[in-house]
Amino acid sequence: MAPKVSVIVPVYNVEKYLKQCLDSLKNQTLSDIEIICVDDGSTDSSGKICDEYAENDARIKVIHKPNSGYGNSINTGIAHANGKYVGILESDDFADKKMYENLWNLAEEFQADNVRSSWFEYYTDTDMAINVGTIPPKYANKVITFRDYHKILKNKTMIWAGIFKKDFLESNNIRCLETPGASFQDTSFNFKTLTLAKRLVLTEKPYIYYRKDNINSSVKSSAKVYYICDEYEEITKFLDEHPDIKEVINYRKLINEYNNYVWNLLRISEEYRTEFTNKFIEIFGKYFKEGELDEKFFKKISKKELDILLNDKEKFFALIKKKSIKKQNRDKRRMKFSLKICPARISLVMFGKQIIHIEF
DSSP states (O other): OOOSEEEEEEESSOTTTHHHHHHHHHTOSOOSEEEEEEEESOSSSHHHHHHHHHHHOTTEEEEEEOOOOHHHHHHHHHHHOOSSEEEEOOTTOEEOTTHHHHHHHHHHHHTOSEEEEEEEEEETTTTEEEEOOOSOGGGBSSEEOTTTOGGGGTTTOOTTSEEEEHHHHHHTTOOOOOOTTOSOTTHHHHHHHHHHOSSEEEEEEEEEEEETTOOOOOBOOGGGTTHHHHHHHHHHHHHHHOHHHHHHHHHHHHHHHHHHHHHHHHHBOGGGHHHHHHHHHHHHHHHHHTTOOOHHHHTTSOHHHHHHHHHOHHHHHHHHHHHHHHHHHHHHHHHHEEEEEOSSEEEEEETTEEEEEEEO
């Protein structure tokens, strides 16, 4: 009999955190689960750890393969998944023990193509978990589509914070891009699963502990600088093939693309910034000339900032660097003191600890 949920764990050189990840899956209250560890040619003890867990739990399968990237690991896991639903858990993160039982119950109750949840930002050194509270209650626990809630595409959910009906993935041929060594390979996957789902269900409950302090240093490989562009090229192609979706949501795709290019520009090695900025200018100069940047886009991205990008790249980089420093300072203050009151929750964080957390 097929398991209810297959959870894919892409693994690459993550020995420090892998046991915590796998323990969180072994101890799920949903026992009818399949755990597929895809070892992407790890050079540390990660592959051995996966094998040891598999020896002691028949629900765990291990696939060892040469290093071919995150996207290929996800796709390999999907190909081997036997569950009615498929989940993805990053190997340096971990899950609440009730996650897959609760998401499964929602999926079955609403016959959902796709169930997404909120998540915690987790800080290893302080053992602090902050509920980011990304799902408004008015859109939760019922069937919707992206047309009901455009902001769902504003990085409000991640592919690892949910489950997907496998038949939905197969019938729509949804897979990750497989550029070897690439980053961001869940970007187009995420976009497609959200916009193609006819029965999307959200829950404001957080289940994933997303490790915030295991972020890699700036990109120092020329080959990796443009992977985010590859993802948006794929999304652009997808929207051109689905004009009914493009008509509704192209503005949000363009806002996300712009913001992700800015983020990438700030994190790549300095030697590649001019090169990447030229690509940034080329892409958005084309969008501007073709009239794709409408009023909805300019409500979020100022015309002045775009004009600086297109005409003075040195001034543009100085501008976004200044904005980045302000954000970093704001984030540091948030770690010391943060009070958030919204329809979903009340949260008070002081000196790295969540003092109050009330959900409505």
